[in-house]
Amino acid sequence: MVYVPKKYELYKPEDVKTEVVETDVLVIGGGFSGCGAAYEAAYWAKLAGLRVVLVEKAAIERSGAVAQGLSAINTYLDLTGRSERQNTVEDYVRYVTLDMMGLAREDLVADYARHVDGTVHLFEKWGLPIWKTPQGKYVREGQWQIMIHGESYKPIIAEAAKMAVGEKNIYERVMIVKLLMDKKDPNRVAGAVGFSVREPKYYIFKAKAVILATGGATLLFRPRSVGEAAGRTWYAIFDTGSGYAMGIWAGAMLTQFEHRFIPFRFKDGYGPVGAWFLFFKCKAKNAYGEEYIVTRKAELEKYKPYGLATPTPTPLRNHQVMLEIMESKHPIYMHTEEAMRELAGGDKKKLKHIYDEAFEDFLDMTISQALLWAAQNIDPQEKPSEAMPAEPYIMGSHSGEAGFWVCGPSDLMPEEYAKFFPLRYNRMTTVKGLFAVGDCAGANPHKFSSGSFTEGRIAGKAAVKYVIEQKPNPEVDMKEAEEFKKKVFQPMVTFMENQKFSTDETVNPNYILPWQGLVRLQKIMDEYAAGIATMYKTNEKLLNRALELLQFLKEDLEKLAARDLHELMRAWELVHRVWSAEAHVRHMLERKETRWPGYYYRTDYPDLNEKDWKCFLCSKYDAKTGKWTFEKVPYIQVVDWKF
Numbered sequence: 194m195v196y197v198p199k200k201y202e203l204y205k206p207e208d209v210k211t212e213v214v215e216t217d218v219l220v221i222g223g224g225f226s227g228c229g230a231a232y233e234a235a236y237w238a239k240l241a242g243l244r245v246v247l248v249e250k251a252a253i254e255r256s257g258a259v260a261q262g263l264s265a266i267n268t269y270l271d272l273t274g275r276s277e278r279q280n281t282v283e284d285y286v287r288y289v290t291l292d293m294m295g296l297a298r299e300d301l302v303a304d305y306a307r308h309v310d311g312t313v314h315l316f317e318k319w320g321l322p323i324w325k326t327p328q329g330k331y332v333r334e335g336q337w338q339i340m341i342h343g344e345s346y347k348p349i350i351a352e353a354a355k356m357a358v359g360e361k362n363i364y365e366r367v368m369i370v371k372l373l374m375d376k377k378d379p380n381r382v383a384g385a386v387g388f389s390v391r392e393p394k395y396y397i398f399k400a401k402a403v404i405l406a407t408g409g410a411t412l413l414f415r416p417r418s419v420g421e422a423a424g425r426t427w428y429a430i431f432d433t434g435s436g437y438a439m440g441i442w443a444g445a446m447l448t449q450f451e452h453r454f455i456p457f458r459f460k461d462g463y464g465p466v467g468a469w470f471l472f473f474k475c476k477a478k479n480a481y482g483e484e485y486i487v488t489r490k491a492e493l494e495k496y497k498p499y500g501l502a503t504p505t506p507t508p509l510r511n512h513q514v515m516l517e518i519m520e521s522k523h524p525i526y527m528h529t530e531e532a533m534r535e536l537a538g539g540d541k542k543k544l545k546h547i548y549d550e551a552f553e554d555f556l557d558m559t560i561s562q563a564l565l566w567a568a569q570n571i572d573p574q575e576k577p578s579e580a581m582p583a584e585p586y587i588m589g590s591h592s593g594e595a596g597f598w599v600c601g602p603s604d605l606m607p608e609e610y611a612k613f614f615p616l617r618y619n620r621m622t623t624v625k626g627l628f629a630v631g632d633c634a635g636a637n638p639h640k641f642s643s644g645s646f647t648e649g650r651i652a653g654k655a656a657v658k659y660v661i662e663q664k665p666n667p668e669v670d671m672k673e674a675e676e677f678k679k680k681v682f683q684p685m686v687t688f689m690e691n692q693k694f695s696t697d698e699t700v701n702p703n704y705i706l707p708w709q710g711l712v713r714l715q716k717i718m719d720e721y722a723a724g725i726a727t728m729y730k731t732n733e734k735l736l737n738r739a740l741e742l743l744q745f746l747k748e749d750l751e752k753l754a755a756r757d758l759h760e761l762m763r764a765w766e767l768v769h770r771v772w773s774a775e776a777h778v779r780h781m782l783e784r785k786e787t788r789w790p791g792y793y794y795r796t797d798y799p800d801l802n803e804k805d806w807k808c809f810l811c812s813k814y815d816a817k818t819g820k821w822t823f824e825k826v827p828y829i830q831v832v833d834w835k836f
């Protein structure tokens with residue numbers, strides 16, 4: 194039989210058209226923070242006659258973390274009395290800072306917190322159904338969270354952003370690969386380049402201000418879901434560290450990049466636990482029926498003062514679970530059946546209502562968890578469900594605080610933080626004209642959906658102000674931008690040149706496919722950088738070995754192959770993931786303490802070290818020399834909160 198190689202839609206760079214788009218403000222990523230940025234920037238830009246462009250690699254109607262919907266808005270303070278419980282900004286800042294074991298940028302947290310309610314009210318106006326009490330108050334899930342019927346959360350928010358900027362200013366199915374810098378000033382952004390994942394087209398976006406809103410970084414670590422469940426994760430698989438990598442290359446300062454979030458989740462489907470713990474008052478117990486938050490309360494003493502905070506910080510709640518698992522007292526069970534029984538109090542009608550709510554929680558947000566219940570014959574009113582800490586996620590919007598060091602609001606930002614910003618515009622990174630929001634903005638976590646949109650709005654407004662006041666006129670090196678097209682399409686060329694070398698195109702000594710590189714990355718991170726394989730433990734030796742192996746992987750990235758435009762996107766996503774992973778490892782290596790037990794353990798520095806490490810860890814990459822430099826910035830209490 195004659196071997197006939199398969200045909201693919203492959204393009205040589207010289208066959209790809211270039212389209213140049215000029216704008217004042219460019220928003221990269223149309224998720225929650227990107228939609229917020231576009232919505233707000235459009236308002237101010239219109240008054241000033243400026244253009245705002247939003248570019249997204251998917252379709253914003255269903256892109257990003259909220260693609261499937263959500264069942265709760267996790268950040269709503271309620272300063273005006275619309276819900277079952279009101280809060281103050283001070284108390285919110287206390288909660289967030291303690292949840293991060295003492296390290297949060299309070300200027301940034303207070304800033305989004307004071308504006309977040311207004312965002313939620315807009316969401317409701319745009320049609321998002323929020324649960325109401327018979328008295329018409331928003332139903333609280335917990336102190337800070339409110340319940341929503343959120344299956345269509347993303348389309349509702351995307352529509353508002355689309356209407357604000359106008360269809361002609363939205364570029365969908367365009368994967369952004371790299372930022373462009375000003376020819377005259379290497380520390381000023383000038384735009385970005387990317388390619389269409391639908392047609393042979395290369396894009397050069399020229400912009401005066403750029404907002405990074407590409408979400409966090411998932412699947413850097415081998416996930417618990419492998420084999421038949423490969424690809425199932427808790428957070429958005431589309432969030433591939435693009436903004437991190439692009440900002441790193443541009444020389445923007447990172448902060449807290451050693452931080453990660455380990456979500457404790459319903460096992461295998463990754464169903465979130467928040468509604469179960471807070472709204473349904475569900476208890477988690479070990480295999481022997483012991484409620485570990487009670488039996489392991491004394492463990493929290495070791496982590497004073499944070500261990501004594503209410504609620505117990507998320508990493509410490511994880512830590513208690515991990516101790517159970519390390520002592521082999523798992524499976525850990527979420528006792529949904531007990532919770533539902535207790536809430537219903539013998540009232541059958543009430544039980545039916547609670548049952549519906551329980552299913553809606555997952556159907557709104559994590560459909561696969563409801564499917565898993567069905568597949569495994571689990572009726573949540575009869576049987577408990579297994580839960581488990583998942584693999585690490587790098588993010589700055591949920592219970593994680595990795596991201597860029599950004600400028601805060603002028604009324605709250607202390608001088609120790611401000612000194613990094615020659616120009617002071619809210620949420621601008623240390624690169625002029627480059628802003629970061631949502632998962633991309635570091636040291637101000639717990640934004641979730643509503644806070645990310647709010648932070649986008651803050652940055653959108655500031656970006657327009659920057660363009661008006663500074664009148665930046667960055668110059669793009671068009672030759673360099675056009676030259677980069679070759680690099681972008683190189684994986685297709687590599688495939689074309691080597692496809693016939695072997696009879697199985699997935700086994701070829703001259704190239705690697707993106708998924709092969711991805712499993713390599715995941716193996717390295719899992720085994721050396723405190724993934725699930727080592728129960729989240731690592732040490733200096735392991736981390737140094739991780740860096741060595743990542744270096745080999747980086748060399749092999751030059752030999753990536755792609756068989757179609759979709760795979761070309763996967764190739765560039767992998768490049769972005771690898772750089773995000775490297776930054777994470779370098780940061781973990783640098784912080785010589787275990788600040789977040791339950792997120793990761795440095796076994797060579799097993800304790801909290803308040804004296805040397807109650808500080809933000811910041812880093813910068815110099816693309817010219819290939820060197821990373823680190824710097825500590827002190828934590829400063831900005832808001833007057835008390836324990």
Ligand code: SFD
Nearest residue numbers: 222224225226250256257258267369408465631632641642
């Ligand atoms: O239950 C490029 N989140 C929750 N928030 C809540 O308010 N309530 C909840 O209930 C939450 N929970 C939850 C949450 C997320 C997920 C996945 C689940 C459950 C299952 C968190 C929020 O969703 C999250 O904080 C925000 O969405 C963060 O916003 P942002 O903008 O930082 O990220 P994004 O929305 O994922 O958007 C990123 C966009 O960028 C695009 N993109 N575009 C072009 N070029 C590139 N190179 C790009 N790279 C990425 C993406 O496609 C995407 O659109 S619970 O667990 O607590």
Ligand code: AMP
Nearest residue numbers: 267335338465466467468470471504592
């Ligand atoms: P999750 O579903 O775990 O992402 O949580 C959703 C929201 O509830 C987040 O704001 C969490 O910080 C919060 N949360 C989850 N579990 C608990 C808990 N046991 N105690 C206090 N807050 C929680």
